[in-house]
Amino acid sequence: MGELHLPIRxxxxxxxxxxxxxxxPLLPKMHYVCPLPIIQxxxxxxQAVQIVAARLSRMEPPLQREVVEYLSDAHSHLWSMRRSKPTSSGL
Known part of the structure; x- marks a missing residue:
């Protein structure tokens, strides 16, 4: 029941x-030719936040929608490594 550390080179x-x-480029060519509008x-x-929140609300202990919005940083256009850590380790 201990930790296992594997070195990778x-x-x-x-x-x-x-x-x-x-x-x-990181994204498909169509993204640069015809990008999605900001509204879309x-x-x-x-919708993604709603789906994740609905799923996590059925977990034990249940998470509220506000927590999912904070962790996914739904109102920001920048990605945060700090906020991605709890979501990736909690799922």
Whole structure:
């Protein structure tokens, strides 16, 4: 029942290949050609929070919608590593 620590070493076989991967866009090409409007992004974000909140409200102990909104930072456009830690470890 203790902790297990595994060291992992990432090695690069080809520096050119690695640089090529880092220069590729992160999102699909269609996102840059025809991006979603801000209003639609907000609606999708709101629906995602509602779905997660409905699921977590059935857990034991239940989480309220306000907690899910705070953890997902629904009203911010910036992603936070600090707020992602509790959500990823709690699910």
């Amino acid at each position: 990432f090695s690069v076989t080809s520096m050119v290949n690695t640089m090529f991967i880092y220069t590729k 992004q907000e609606l999708l974000r709101h």
